[in-house]
Amino acid sequence: MMLRARFCLLATPFLTLMVMATRLDAQEPRLAGRLPGPVLQRIDSLLDAARRNGLPTEPLVDRALEGLAKGAAPDRIEPAVLRLSDELRLARTAFGDAATAAELMAGASAIRAGATTESLLRLRESRPDQPLTVPAGVLADLVAAGVDIQDGVTAVLAIVAAEDADYVAFRRNVERDIALGASPAAALGVRLRGMTEVLVPGDASVGVGSGGTRRKRKP
């Protein structure tokens, strides 16, 4: 008798808390209790919708967790998650149903940086059997370093035959040149010439982008 009473006493607070949690349908345990109820519900609906559409939910949860870690208000966290889910959906339109979560995350970053779905589609078609995670990621990184998005797209497509490691090396070189004072367009152009000369040595007809026309920087 005594034992059962004590057991019930111990269990009650847990039970109450947990039952409350399940009633709120908090599917994402890592967010439960850290956001106001209505916000949490809307984010959970968003996660549900993403799941139903075959989109990865982990990046969405991560975005919310990032906001929480940085002490952001719920009314900044919610639109951030919504925006990312839109970007993932667009990335999937471009990369196709078979795209991996890694590719979609990178594609979403590229879209955030200003890439059109059209340009990502061209990337997919130019590199049909290799993951696009690194090329799309490099595109976003180049824009973060100051490269114009159109120039970045041209560059990424121009070296589409390169391996992932070469993409990373290319990006590092451009970033370093910019950090040392070169203009982003010039750094991109020079490093691109270096890459395409490696890919087809001795070929005088290979130049920047397609047909050798240099894109003008936007004022």
Add this chain to the structure above:
Amino acid sequence: MVENGDDLARIAESLREPVRIDPALDARVMAEIEALPRQPSRLDSRGHWLFRRRTFRLSPMGVLAMAAGLAALVLVAGRVGANRAEPPGAATGPPVEDQAAAGGPGQTTQFVFVAPDARSVSIVGDFNDWSFSATPLEQQPGDGLWWVTLSLPPGRYRYAFVVDGTRWRKDPNSPAAEDEFGRPNSVVTIGGP
């Protein structure tokens, strides 16, 4: 004067002649394919990869049982875990969704931060639920160099260093990532199948 069209036609016609490749190629291809590891099928009927995150809803009784079990675990773990140094980043990250599809093991990535005056440095990011405590960096004695090595499956991970628990810092060795919450971010991209 010159039948340019005919020249071109003869060149093209010659090149269009069929080529016979040694049929032994087939066996070599299939041998290489047979040697590939068999992965559990993660395809639905349309041949699409599945993105499924397991969520579970608990009945109140299930919750009670789980709470009791968890309480017991915490008690035990509290006594046992104190002296065991867990490898950084090992069990702290959330399950990455298509890790099975990606072929499992991640790529070893080292993060280094220079902060001679810091008392503590940790890394927070997409790979550890942005937890301040999950992944502290180790300090090279006397050098102001802090570092940690993580195993990351393919993906794009935003992160930052947090110095002395309060100061957010970008990684000077990595590209910047757009931040929408008022603190600097870096990003690392891991490629792979």
Add this chain to the structure above:
Amino acid sequence: MKDESDAVLVRRVLAGERQAFARLVERYRDPLGRYAVRMLGNAADAEDVLQDTFVRAYRSLTRCRPDDFGRWLFAILVNRCRTHAAQRGRRNGILRANQHVVDAAFVSASDERDALREAIALALERLPAEQREAFLLKHVEELSYQEMHELTGTGIAALRMRVFRAREELRRLLAETIRG
């Protein structure tokens, strides 16, 4: 044995039947081989790239729409030929313009035709890779410029230019052989 369509075979492979892929390899070995041999200049390299292409196709088959298998496979091949040329270039420093093996894949009919074939093959090798690729896609694989654009990601204007230059150069190089 009944001739199953690409789509049916692809779906069988996706369902776990690895051996069904062998039928696809058999079906596409020669057509793909023709492009690879012309592009790379010899059968040994072509076979290496073909093997690489088929294995990659198998490994990423989930990305393929079953009805588009042939075109999708060919896109992989074009891509691998480019990479192969790049790696080969890196190893040797220069494209091997004159190393060329007249291989058993050619059905020999007469000395004259053999001479022409060899001359054409040598001339092709001397084109820059991009021009050779564009020329082969246009005049051997007989793709439209739109299809070439979708395949390579290169703009149509640039593709036209490459084909034009390739034609001019080939004509120039082969003028004596053809008329002589």
